[in-house]
Amino acid sequence: MTALLTAHGMARTLPEGVTLVTDIDLVIQGGxxxxxxxxxxxxxxxxxxxxGLLDRPSAGRILFEGQDTAALSASDLAALxxxxxxxxxxxxxxxxxxxxxxxxxxPIRRRGALKPTAAEARARMLLDALGLGAAAEKLPxxxxxxMRQRVAVARALANDPVLVLADEPTGNLDTRNAAAVFDIFxxxxxxxxxxxxxxxHDAELAKRATRRVHLVDGRIISDEKT
Amino acid sequence: MRxxxxxxxxxxxRRRRQTLVSVLGVALGVAFFIxxxxxxxxxxxxxxxxxxxVQPHIVIKDETRNPTVQAAQLALPDxxxxxxxxxxxDRVRGIRAAGEKLAMLEAIPGAAAAPILTGAALLRYGxxxxxxxxxxxxxxxxxxxxxxxxDMLHGRLDDLRSTANGLIIGDTLxxxxxxxxGDTVVAVSPRGVSLQMKIVGLFHTGLATLDQxxxxxxxxxxQVLQDRPNVVNQILLRLAxxxxxxxxxxxxxxxxxxxxxxxxxxxxxxxxVFVIQNAIMYSVTGAILLVAAxxxxxxxSTVVFEKTRDIAILKSLGFTEGDIQLLxxxxxxxxxxxxxxxxxxxxxxxxxxxxxxxFSSETPAGNDRFLLARDWRIYAIASAFAMVSAALAAVIPAxxxxxxxxxxxxxxxx
Numbered sequence: 343m344t345a346l347l348t349a350h351g352m353a354r355t356l357p358e359g360v361t362l363v364t365d366i367d368l369v370i371q372g373g374x375x376x377x378x379x380x381x382x383x384x385x386x387x388x389x390x391x392x393x394g395l396l397d398r399p400s401a402g403r404i405l406f407e408g409q410d411t412a413a414l415s416a417s418d419l420a421a422l423x424x425x426x427x428x429x430x431x432x433x434x435x436x437x438x439x440x441x442x443x444x445x446x447x448x449p450i451r452r453r454g455a456l457k458p459t460a461a462e463a464r465a466r467m468l469l470d471a472l473g474l475g476a477a478a479e480k481l482p483x484x485x486x487x488x489m490r491q492r493v494a495v496a497r498a499l500a501n502d503p504v505l506v507l508a509d510e511p512t513g514n515l516d517t518r519n520a521a522a523v524f525d526i527f528x529x530x531x532x533x534x535x536x537x538x539x540x541x542x543h544d545a546e547l548a549k550r551a552t553r554r555v556h557l558v559d560g561r562i563i564s565d566e567k568t
Numbered sequence: 569m570r571x572x573x574x575x576x577x578x579x580x581x582r583r584r585r586q587t588l589v590s591v592l593g594v595a596l597g598v599a600f601f602i603x604x605x606x607x608x609x610x611x612x613x614x615x616x617x618x619x620x621x622v623q624p625h626i627v628i629k630d631e632t633r634n635p636t637v638q639a640a641q642l643a644l645p646d647x648x649x650x651x652x653x654x655x656x657x658d659r660v661r662g663i664r665a666a667g668e669k670l671a672m673l674e675a676i677p678g679a680a681a682a683p684i685l686t687g688a689a690l691l692r693y694g695x696x697x698x699x700x701x702x703x704x705x706x707x708x709x710x711x712x713x714x715x716x717x718x719d720m721l722h723g724r725l726d727d728l729r730s731t732a733n734g735l736i737i738g739d740t741l742x743x744x745x746x747x748x749x750g751d752t753v754v755a756v757s758p759r760g761v762s763l764q765m766k767i768v769g770l771f772h773t774g775l776a777t778l779d780q781x782x783x784x785x786x787x788x789x790x791q792v793l794q795d796r797p798n799v800v801n802q803i804l805l806r807l808a809x810x811x812x813x814x815x816x817x818x819x820x821x822x823x824x825x826x827x828x829x830x831x832x833x834x835x836x837x838x839x840x841v842f843v844i845q846n847a848i849m850y851s852v853t854g855a856i857l858l859v860a861a862x863x864x865x866x867x868x869s870t871v872v873f874e875k876t877r878d879i880a881i882l883k884s885l886g887f888t889e890g891d892i893q894l895l896x897x898x899x900x901x902x903x904x905x906x907x908x909x910x911x912x913x914x915x916x917x918x919x920x921x922x923x924x925x926x927f928s929s930e931t932p933a934g935n936d937r938f939l940l941a942r943d944w945r946i947y948a949i950a951s952a953f954a955m956v957s958a959a960l961a962a963v964i965p966a967x968x969x970x971x972x973x974x975x976x977x978x979x980x981x982x
Contacts, residue, residue, distance in 0.1 A: 387979060396884055397975045417888040424886025431978060435881040439578035449885045451571040497885070509978070 344408040345369045346505060346537050347393060352402030354388055362388035363560040366402065372504060375531035375538045377548035380557035386541040387509050389557065393539060394427055394507040395419050407504075424453050428498030432510035435494060436482040442469060442493045443478040449500040468496040472526065488519030495526060506530060508540045512547060524550050572891065576898040579871055579878070586870065590863035591906045594954050597860040598911025601853035601950040603918040608849050609941035612842050619835055622773065624682075624713045624804035625813045627834065628820060629827045630663045662799035669824060670803060676816070678808030682709035683800040685790045691737075691783070692754040693745045700741065700781045702755065704790025713806040716771060716784070722749050723769025728786050736769035738779035755783075759795035857953055861961040864903050868896055868965040880974035893970040900962020901955060908951035915950070 353364040363385040370376060370393075378386050391397040392404065395411055404411045406422065414422070423429075436445045446465040450456055456464060469478050472492045482490055491511060498506055508527065512520035524540075524547050531538045531552065540551065548554050549568075556564040580587050638651045663669065666683055673681040685704040690697055707725040711717055717725055721739055728734040735753070737745075747753055747767055756762045765785070773779055791797050807813055813830035821828040832839060872879070879892055887895075922938050 391975045391978070394884070396978075417890070420883070420886050420888040422886075423884065427886075429881075429884045431881070431884075433877075435877060437575070437578065437878055437881070439582055444574075448571065448575070448882075452885065452887060452891070501886075 345405070346372050346407060348403075348405040349393065349399075350403045350405070352392065352399045352404060354385075354392055354397065355400045361560055363392065363557070365561055366392075368393075368555070368562070368565075370505075370537050370539065372537050373531055373535045375528055375550075375552045376540070377551035377554045378539065378541045378557060379543065379545065379548050379554055382543070384557040385560040386543075386557055388560075390507055390509050390539060390541050394429060394505075395423055396429075424449060425501055426504050428500070428503035428506045430491070430494050430498045430506070430508035430511045432513040436490055436497070438482050441479050441481055442474060442485065442489075442496075445482070445493060446497045446500055449497060453501050455501075465496070465500065468499055469493070472496050488515050488522065491515060491519070491523055492526070495523065499530070504536055506536055506538045508538070510541055510543070512542065512544065520544070520547060527551075572895050572898055573902075575882075576895055576902060579875060579895075580899050580902060583867060583871060583874075586867050587903060587906075590860070590867045591903050591910060593860035593863035594857070594904060594907025594958060595910035595914055597853070597857040598908055598950045598954050599914035599918055600856050601953065602912065602915030602946055603922065604849055604853055605946045605950070606915075606919050606940045606942065607922065607938055608845060609943065609946065610939040612845075613941055614939040615838070619831055620810050621715050622775075623831055623834070625807045625810055625831050626805035626817045626820065627829050628663065628669075628803040628805070628824065629829070630661055630801040631827045632825060633821065633827045662796065662801050663803060663826060666800040666803065673803065673805060673820070678812075679816075680709075680712040680806045682706060682713040682804045683787065684710070684802050684804060685787055685794060685796065685800055686802060687790060687794040687796075688758055689783070689793060690756045691741075691745060692756065693747050693751070696745050698741060698744055698781070700737070700783045702757075702783045702785055702790055702793065704785055704787040704794075706787050710784075710804075713804040716773075719771045719773045721770045721772050725769070725784070727768040728784065731766055731768045733763055733765045733789055734768035734785065735765040736771060736784040737767060738782055739770050739772045740776070740780035741783070742767070742770055744780065755793060757793045757795065761793050761795050763789070763793050765789075854953070857957050860907065860954070861957040864900050864958045865961040865965065867903065868900050868962045869968075871899060872896060872965045872969040875969075876972060876977050879969055879972050880977035883972075883974040884978070889970040892972075893966045896966035896969050897959060897962050900958045900966070903962075904955045904958025907958065908954040911954060912947045912951060915947070 347368075347370040349366045349368040352366040354362045355364075356362065366389065378389060380386050388397070392399055395404070395406065398412070406426075411419065436442070437448070440448070443462070443465055446468055447461055450461040450464060466475070466478060469475055472495060474489060474492055474496065477485055477489055477493070482493070485493065491514070495511070498508075506527070512523050515523065527538045527540060528550055530536045542548055553565070553567045555562055635654075638649070638654065640651055641649045662685075663683075670681050670683055673679060683706065687702055687704075688699060689702045690699050705725075705728075707728050711725055720736075723736065725736070728736065735755070742748065745753065749767055749770060752764055752766050754762055755765050769784075771779075785793070787800075791799060805816075807816065810831070814832050817828045817830040817833070882892060882895075919940055919942065923940055926937055
C-alpha cells in the first residue's frame with residue numbers, strides 16, 4: 343500500500359541561510375494521529391507547512407499518495423490542498439465578515455463539487471457533528487475561542503480531506519477546550535481513517551496521539567508509536 | 569465566481585467609510601464627465617442643427633474640383649506632356665443640363681433640390697452704394713431646401729412672385745441703405761445691367777454676413793440682372809437623412825463632374841474645432857477619473873494589507889493565485905460600479921441644475937441657457953470609463969495580494 347505522505351531527506355533552508363528543518367525522513371499512513379512536538383523554534387510549524395504542501399522543500403522530496411509534489415505547479419498544489427488536505431491554525435483564522443456556516447461553506451463552494459443545497463447540508467452536518475449546530479448563523483466575533491476553533495476544524499473537514507494538519511490548534515484554548523479539540527482529532531483518525539498531524543508543545547495532549555514525533559533544532563530525534 | 573463576489577463584498581463591507589470615499593471620488597468623476605460632455609455635446613449638436621437647418625445639405629457648383637485634363641495628356645498617359653498657358657474654354661458658365669440633373673436629383677428618395685443663380689450686384693439708394701450677393705431663387709423650391717421663411721421679419725418668399733422685380737434683403741442691409749419695406753432701389757450687376765427693384769421683404773438670420781450683404785430675387789430676375797439667361801450656377805439639396813450628405817455628395821460629383829460639397833465639407837473648419845474641443849474635454853474629465861482611480865487603488869491596497877491573514881487562510885484552503893487576484897479585482901470593480909451608478913445619478917442632478925441656469929446676456933445665437941445633450945450613451949461611456957479605470961487601479965494591489973506567501977504570514981502571526 344502506498345503511504346499517504348512520504349518525506350525523503352527533506353530540508354528547508356531560508357534564502358538568508360537559516361535552516362528550518364533538515365534530514366527529515368517520515369512516512370505517514372491513513373488513520374495515524376501524529377503529534378509533532380518540540381521546543382520553540384525547533385521547526386515544528388515549518389515541518390507542518392512542508393508536509394501540508396504550503397511550502398516547498400529546499401532539498402529532498404515529498405510524495406503525496408505516491409506522487410512527487412516537486413513536479414506539481416502552484417495551482418496543482420492549491421487544487422490538492424482544496425480537495426485532499428485540511429488546515430487548522432493556532433488562531434482560528436475564520437473570515438470575520440462571514441457566519442460560521444459561510445466560513446465552512448467557502449472551501450466547499452470553491453471546490454464546486456456539490457450543489458448549493460447539498461453543500462449547505464454538508465456544512466451543517468459538520469457543524470452539528472462538532473456541537474455547533476446552534477452557532478451556524480453566528481459571526482466569529484459572537485463565538486467563544488473554543489467554538490471558533492471548532493468551526494475552523496469543521497472548515498478543515500469541509501471537503502472530506504484524507505490529511506488534516508493543525509498548527510498549535512489548542513494554543514489559545516483552556517485545558518477543557520483543548521482536550522475537546524484533541525478528542526475530535528483522535529476520532530477523525532480512529533473512526534474516519536484520516537491522517538491527522540498536530541503540532542503542539544503540550545506534552546500531556548501529545549500523549550493522546552498514536553504517534554509522537556519529537557523535533558529538536560530541525561531534526562527528528564525521536565519517533566514513537568503507542 | 570459567486571463565491572468570489574460574496575467574499576469581495578464581505579471584505580469591502582468592513583471598510584465602509586473608506587469604500588464610500590473612493591466610490592464618491594469615482595462618482596464625482598463620472599458626474600463631471602456627464603455634465604461637461606452634456607454641455608459640449610449640447611452646444612455642438614445645436615450648432616450642427618442650426619447649420620443643417622439653415623444651410624442646404626449639399627451644394628452642387630458650376631466648377632470642377634480639379635482642372636480638366638488636357639487632351640494631349642489623355643492621349644499619352646505615360647508621356648512627359650506639359651501644356652502651358654491653358655485658358656479656360658470661353659463658354660457660358662453654369663451647370664449644364666441643369667433641368668435634367670434637377671429631375672434626377674429630385675428622384676433620390678428623401679431629397680429636395682432647388683436651382684439658384686448667385687451673383688454680385690451693387691445696390692444703390694440715393695447716394696448710398698452697397699455691394700451684395702444676389703441669389704436668384706424659385707421661392708417654392710427654395711423654401712424646401714433652406715429654412716429662410718422662419719427668419720422673415722416682414723413679407724414672405726412668395727411676395728417675390730407677386731411683385732415685379734421684388735427683392736428681399738437682410739435687416740442690417742436695409743439699415744445701411746436706409747431703405748424700408750416698399751422702397752425702390754437700383755441694382756447694378758457687373759455686366760452693366762441695371763434694374764429697378766422693390767423691397768418686398770426683410771429677414772434676420774442672426775448671421776452677420778447674410779444679414780448685411782445678401783439679397784433674394786426671383787431666378788428669372790437674377791438671370792436678367794446677371795445677363796445669363798437660363799443659367800443656373802448652383803443646385804442646392806436638402807436630405808431627409810443628413811448623415812447621407814457626404815457619401816451622396818461624392819456620388820453626385822463622380823456622376824455629374826461638378827464640384828459638390830456636403831454641409832460637412834462646407835463647415836469643415838468648425839467641425840475641426842469641435843474635434844479639438846472634444847479632445848480637451850476628454851483629457852480633462854479623464855484626469856478627474858484618474859484621480860478617482862487613485863482612490864480605488866488606495867482602498868484596495870488597504871484591504872490587501874489588512875486582509876493578509878485572510879489571504880493566507882484562503883490560500884491554505886486551496887485558493888489559487890488567480891482566485892486571490894480576481895477577488896481583489898472584483899472589489900475594485902464593485903467600487904467602480906457603485907461609483908458609476910452614483911455618478912450617473914449625480915450627473916443627472918447636475919444636468920437638471922444646469923438646465924435651470926439663465927445667462928443675463930444673450931449669446932450671439934440667441935440663447936440665454938445651456939444647450940444640454942441628454943443622451944444615454946454619455947452615461948454609458950462614463951460608466952465604462954469608470955469601471956475600466958477601477959479595474960486598472962485594482963490590478964496592482966490584487967497582484968500583490970496574489971503573490972503573498974501564506975507560510976510567511978501564518979508564521980508571522982503564530
